[in-house]
Amino acid sequence: MKNILVVGGAGYIGSHTVKMLAEKGYNPVVYDNLSKGHKEAVEGFAFEEGDLGDKARLADVFKKHQIEAVMHFAAFIEVGESVKEPSKYYHNNVAKVLNLLDAMKDAGVKYFVFSSTAATFGEPVKNKIDETHPQLPINPYGNTKLMVEKMLEDFDRAYGLKAVALRYFNASGADDSGHIGESHSPETHLIPLVLQAAAGKRPSIKIFGNDYPTPDGTCIRDYVHVNDLARAHILALEKMEKENQSLRYNLGSGSGYSVAELIKEAKAVTGIDFKVETEGRRAGDPAVLVADPAKAERELGWKPQYGLRKIIETAWNWEKNRRF
Numbered sequence: 155m156k157n158i159l160v161v162g163g164a165g166y167i168g169s170h171t172v173k174m175l176a177e178k179g180y181n182p183v184v185y186d187n188l189s190k191g192h193k194e195a196v197e198g199f200a201f202e203e204g205d206l207g208d209k210a211r212l213a214d215v216f217k218k219h220q221i222e223a224v225m226h227f228a229a230f231i232e233v234g235e236s237v238k239e240p241s242k243y244y245h246n247n248v249a250k251v252l253n254l255l256d257a258m259k260d261a262g263v264k265y266f267v268f269s270s271t272a273a274t275f276g277e278p279v280k281n282k283i284d285e286t287h288p289q290l291p292i293n294p295y296g297n298t299k300l301m302v303e304k305m306l307e308d309f310d311r312a313y314g315l316k317a318v319a320l321r322y323f324n325a326s327g328a329d330d331s332g333h334i335g336e337s338h339s340p341e342t343h344l345i346p347l348v349l350q351a352a353a354g355k356r357p358s359i360k361i362f363g364n365d366y367p368t369p370d371g372t373c374i375r376d377y378v379h380v381n382d383l384a385r386a387h388i389l390a391l392e393k394m395e396k397e398n399q400s401l402r403y404n405l406g407s408g409s410g411y412s413v414a415e416l417i418k419e420a421k422a423v424t425g426i427d428f429k430v431e432t433e434g435r436r437a438g439d440p441a442v443l444v445a446d447p448a449k450a451e452r453e454l455g456w457k458p459q460y461g462l463r464k465i466i467e468t469a470w471n472w473e474k475n476r477r478f
């Protein structure tokens with residue numbers, strides 16, 4: 155299986171996966187409507203501009219490139235926005251994915267890798283979240299991703315469409331080349347915002363809440379490098395195809411860092427003592443979100459290769475030299 159359609163391939167995690175697919179001998183074909191993605195992120199790769207809602211276009215692209223599997227990254231990802239504009243989220247993250255799955259079914263494309271999220275679990279009921287943790291999302295974003303996971307189970311039972319759902323924790327870092335990296339507009343994620351404060355592009359970084367039940371009062375998250383995520387996609391695709399079965403994995407490092415610890419590390423990496431302020435809590439933030447990645451390690455042989463220091467170093471390299 156070589157020809158892979160990467161939907162949302164011009165986005166952050168998609169573009170890193172496209173690069174790695176090519177390095178491993180696959181033929182990635184990027185399908186993106188460029189509403190959020192960056193054409194510069196996929197220079198040199200096969201590119202088809204198109205929307206997920208466009209079934210005829212998808213059918214053409216499947217045929218033209220003899221697509222054998224689809225990786226799907228084209229989603230809206232902001233929790234706060236999903237609360238304010240759920241309709242937008244259900245349309246893009248659910249209805250359009252249904253359209254894509256129907257197009258796959260019609261074209262006889264049988265393998266799907268889906269970007270899911272830790273947000274499908276909701277409030278943690280144990281320290282580290284494994285695949286048996288209850289899935290009770292607390293916001294529309296998490297609901298949309300869980301709905302697709304359910305759709306995938308039904309499509310497997312009825313039509314034999316095999317799918318991997320990968321629940322990312324905090325995707326972060328940038329490719330070592332410095333050629334591609336994270337670029338959201340507006341940016342809401344902690345690491346790019348911290349590094350933009352270090353670079354003098356923002357006056358300060360604001361910590362959202364220092365009264366959480368954690369050792370230093372700030373939220374703890376599990377940061378996982380985007381290239382480690384990309385590698386997990388390829389390992390999971392290969393296992394799914396080999397065994398012809400649907401799979402689910404939680405992808406994180408298994409280690410949590412607080413917002414304050416991350417800022418300290420960023421000051422050490424950059425050598426810049428940027429300004430830090432404290433604000434009230436951001437709605438919808440659980441105190442601690444850490445993955446138990448044991449299943450991915452056991453079944454895929456996947457172990458993150460980048461720790462927090464390397465994540466910040468690669469993100470800093472990108473921030474200083476960003477092209478988009």
Ligand code: UDP
Nearest residue numbers: 342343344347360361362373375413436439
């Ligand atoms: N955060 C923060 N200041 C910011 C942005 C984020 O303190 O300007 C915190 C946020 O409350 C959360 C953590 O950083 O505890 C990671 O947030 P991010 O938005 O990067 O990812 P999320 O965990 O929401 O997926």
